[in-house]
Amino acid sequence: MSQVLNIPPIVKETAEPGDQASRRAFLVSAGAAGLCYTAALAYPIYRYLASPEEMESSATAVTEVTLKDAQKIPSGSVLMFKFGTAPAMLIHHEDGRWIALTAVCTHLGCTVQYEPQADRIHCGCHGGVYNAYTGANVSGPPPKPLKLFKVAVNETGVNVSRT
Numbered sequence: 001m002s003q004v005l006n007i008p009p010i011v012k013e014t015a016e017p018g019d020q021a022s023r024r025a026f027l028v029s030a031g032a033a034g035l036c037y038t039a040a041l042a043y044p045i046y047r048y049l050a051s052p053e054e055m056e057s058s059a060t061a062v063t064e065v066t067l068k069d070a071q072k073i074p075s076g077s078v079l080m081f082k083f084g085t086a087p088a089m090l091i092h093h094e095d096g097r098w099i100a101l102t103a104v105c106t107h108l109g110c111t112v113q114y115e116p117q118a119d120r121i122h123c124g125c126h127g128g129v130y131n132a133y134t135g136a137n138v139s140g141p142p143p144k145p146l147k148l149f150k151v152a153v154n155e156t157g158v159n160v161s162r163t
C-alpha cells in the first residue's frame with residue numbers, strides 16, 4: 001500500500017528589483033538625515049569648546065568699523081557697537097574728545113559700561129573700574145587695561161579702527 005504525502009513546495013522568497021531600490025533610497029536618505037542631525041549638534045559644541053585663540057582670531061578679523069551718523073551723539077554720552085564679534089564703545093566726552101575701546105572686561109569677559117556721571121568705565125560683574133580716556137584698569141580685579149581703538153570723526157560718521 002502506498003501513501004501519498006501532500007507536502008507544499010519550498011518557495012524561496014526573493015525581493016523584487018523595485019523593493020531593493022526603494023530600500024537603498026531609504027538607507028541613503030536616512031544616512032543623509034543622520035549626517036545633517038550630527039552636524040547640527042556638533043557645531044554648537046565646537047563653538048563652545050573653541051579655544052580662546054580661535055575666538056580671538058575671529059574677533060580680530062574685522063579691523064575697521066564705520067559708524068554712520070555717530071558724529072551726532074551728544075557729548076557726555078556713549079554708543080555701544082559691535083567690533084567684529086566683540087562689544088565695543090564709542091565715548092564722546094564732555095571736553096569733546098572721542099574715545100573708542102573694547103567693552104570686554106579683561107577680568108572674566110563681562111561687558112563693561114560707561115558711567116558719564118563719574119566719567120569712568122565700570123564692570124558690574126565684580127566691580128572693576130577703568131579710566132574712560134585711556135582704558136587703564138584703575139581698581140578691582142581686572143588685570144589689564146581695555147584695548148583702545150583709533151577714532152576718526154568726519155561729517156558722515158565715525159570711523160573706528162584697530163591701532
Ligand code: FES
Nearest residue numbers: 105107123126128
Ligand atoms: S568680569 Fe569684570 S570685574 Fe570681573
